[in-house]
Amino acid sequence: MYRDDTFNPxxxxxxxxxALVYVIDLQTYEIIYANNKCKDEFGDIVGNICYKVLQKNEHAPCSFCPMQRSATxxxxxxxxxxxxxxKNSINGRTYFFxxxxxxxxxxxxxxxxxxxxITIQKELEEKISKLAYFDTLTNLPNRDSIKISMQxxxxxxxxxxxxLFIDLDNFKLVNDIKGHDAGDIVLVETKNRIQKCIEQNNTLGRVGGDKFVILAEINCREKNHAMQLAKNLxxxxxxxxxxxxxxNDYKFFITASIGIVIFNNEVSSCDELMKFADSAVANAxxxxxxxxxxxxPKLQQTIIEKAKLTDExxxxxxxxxxxxxYQSQIFFNETPKVIAVEALVRWRHQTKGIISPASFIPLAEESGLIIELGKWILQEAIKQLKLxxxxxxxxxxxxxxxxxxxxxxxxxxxxxLQLILDQYRINTSLLRLELTENLxxxxxxxALEKLFQLKSMGISISIDDFGTGYSSLAYLKILPIDELKIDQSFVHDxxxxxxxxxxxxxIISIGQKFGLDIIAEGVETQEQCDRLLSMGCNLFQGYLFQKPTEVEFI
Incomplete structure (x- = not known):
């Protein structure tokens, strides 16, 4: 085929x-052929025993080689x-054979x-793995890595x-005062300080932001002993x-709150552990x-019940x-007259009947569901105005x-809100939004920008529970509000x-000075009503006049 019979393509x-290419006698382990790449990496190896010249300090068939693991x-x-x-012990490179x-x-x-x-591929895999399981700032295991160790x-x-779940207190101040670079320096220094406190059998990780976790594998037979060790740490x-x-020549003082969970194999998952630790931090x-x-442990049931209620x-x-x-709002001139109502949400539970908002509004707030629920309340109230x-x-x-x-x-x-108003096309002056001072x-x-937007839409604004929150005469001068609502805690006594x-x-005097409506809520007795009238308040809401009721009974 070829002119030169000695040519072997x-x-x-x-x-x-x-690639490395060599032929090894399975009886004697002698290398009987090696290509040039083998010779470049390992020298003239033909005629030698493979494990003696292809690895460092090997004097017997290699345990990592599948064929050499067999006795025959x-x-x-x-x-x-x-x-x-x-990974070759002579040149340090990794091969796929x-x-x-x-x-x-x-x-x-x-x-x-x-x-x-495949050395380069392995190095890339290692980098990807590090990105997936290690925090890039501190080089500590991240949340996913710590969870694997926990499991x-x-x-x-x-x-x-x-x-131990460690959450730095007021860390945001560092970023606010000196910027995020300074914050990163503090986080690295925090890592170094914590590492000096822990033993070799402890794993320190950063699980996000200013939060660190220590997994302490202390293996105590007694729970009290484990608690004491965690307390000392x-x-x-x-x-x-x-x-x-x-x-940067600036001195910061930073503290931390630590949540501790003692566990054994009775706990169901690492997610459960993290949830318990987070609760303990919140308590701290x-x-x-x-x-x-x-x-x-008593909080466990509370957490479960809260999670269940949130889903419900x-x-x-x-x-x-x-x-x-709806609960009537009464204006007193010579005779009492209903001029408005407040919309109050109730939960008509399938098995528990009517549930008061005190039982679900705080959790709706905490979970963020209040946004969806609040949108529904607005729509229903605006729909009622249309009716x-x-x-x-x-x-x-x-x-x-x-x-x-x-x-x-x-x-x-x-x-x-504008979409709902466009849908029903009501007289917007009949819609009043009650907001708390803390906004x-x-x-x-x-907040001011939004309030002025609401006013431009023709909506009036009331400050609810006035006097219990962020009360300030300074903001009364600039807020586009129409009403102050005296909190029932003052009315009660x-x-x-x-x-x-x-x-x-x-409060009444302040409101009158600013030309605002003043309404007292929680009025339950005639004595309370008379005293408020004598002070100059003539708008009332409370059980004395009407309990909250469904719309058909107003």
Whole structure:
């Protein structure tokens, strides 16, 4: 075929390949052929025993080689294939090997071994793995990595271990004062300080932001002993973190709140552990920060019940189980007259009957479901105003609707409200939104912008529970409000308590100075009503006049 009978094209191809190619006698482990790439990497190896020249300090068949693990590799059938990986101990490179048993020209049974250099791919895999399971700032295991370690500890151990959830207190101030670069320096320094406190059998991870977790595999037979060890470690960490942080010549003092969970294999999952630890941290912060708290097993039931109730609220919104009750607002001139109502949500539960908002509104707020529920309440109240347009008695009644801070702060609040108004085309002057003073705490400029938008839409605004929150005469000058609502906590003891009487009189006087409507809520007795009238208040809401009721009974 070729003019030069000595020319062997396969030899040329194999010798110019970047792969390692060699032939090994399965009886003696002697290398009987090696291509040029093998010689470049390992020298003149033909005629030598493979494990002596292809690995460092190997004096017997390699345990990592599938064929060499057999006591009699020559018994493998022709065509047997093995694929495996190995990092070479001589050149440090990683190869993917394909071994095939064949018959050599002298009838010897050999394996042809081809090794592809996959070092770069392995390094990339390692980088990807590090990104997936390690925090890039601190090089600590991240949340996913810690959860894997937790699950392994849960599944293999019936003894007691612990996790410590560490949440830095007021860390946001560092970023606000000196920027995020300074914040990163503090986080790395925090990692270093915590690492000095922990033992070798502890795993420290960063699970996000300013939160760290320690998995302490202490393997205690007694739970009390495990608690004591966790307590000692927490004290040590708190003490370390209390020392000042010096960043760019600026001194920061930072503390931490630590939640501790003691567990064994009776816990169901690492997600459950993290949830318990998070609850313990929240308790530590509630108690004043810069301290540790153990997870209280009694909280477990509370957490479960809250989760269940949250799901029930979500389902109830979807199934339209909520209903609006209305309570009259009375104007006193010579005779009392209904001029408005407040819309109050109730839950018509399938098995528990009518449920008061006190039982579900706080959880709706906490879970964020208040935004969806609040949107439904607004729509139902506006729909009712539309229905009353044909009612000669009620067509001039105003409806007041409570708006939660979360609902008000939602980016699409104004947009959603406008869509509802466009749908029903009501007289917007008959819609009054009740907001609390605390809406000004987070972003007063954005709050004012929204309030003026509401006013431009023809909607009136009431400040609910006035005097119990962020009360300030300064903001009364700039807020586009129409009404102050005296909180029922002041009304309740107004007859017997001189302090409540003074506060109420002050609110009425302030409101009158600013030309605002003043309404007292929670009026239950004639004495309370008379006292408020004598102070100059002539708008009332409370059980003295009417309990909240369904719309058909108004």
């Amino acid at each position: 396969m030899e040329v191809i194999v010798n110019h390949s970047s 590799p020559s018994n493998y059938e022709m065509g047997t294939i093995f694929e495996w990986e190995n 394909n071994d095939r048993v064949v018959e050599w020209r002298d009838k010897r049974k050999v394996k042809i071994q081809i090794g592809l250099d 392994q500890t849960i599944s293999k151990n019936c003894e007691f271990n612990s996790i 927490s004290k040590k960490i708190l003490q370390k973190l209390q020392k000042p942080y010096i960043v 912060k509630k108690e004043g920060k810069n301290r540790f708290c153990f997870f209280d 609220i979500r389902t109830a919104i979807h199934n339209e189980e909520f209903v609006l009750y 009353w347009e044909n009612d000669t008695q009620k067509r001039d009644w105003r409806i007041s609707v409570n708006i939660s801070i979360k609902q008000f702060e939602a980016e699409d609040f104004i947009e959603n 000004l705490i987070n972003d007063i400029d954005r 107004i007859v017997q308590n001189s302090n409540d009487e003074i506060i109420t009189q002050t």
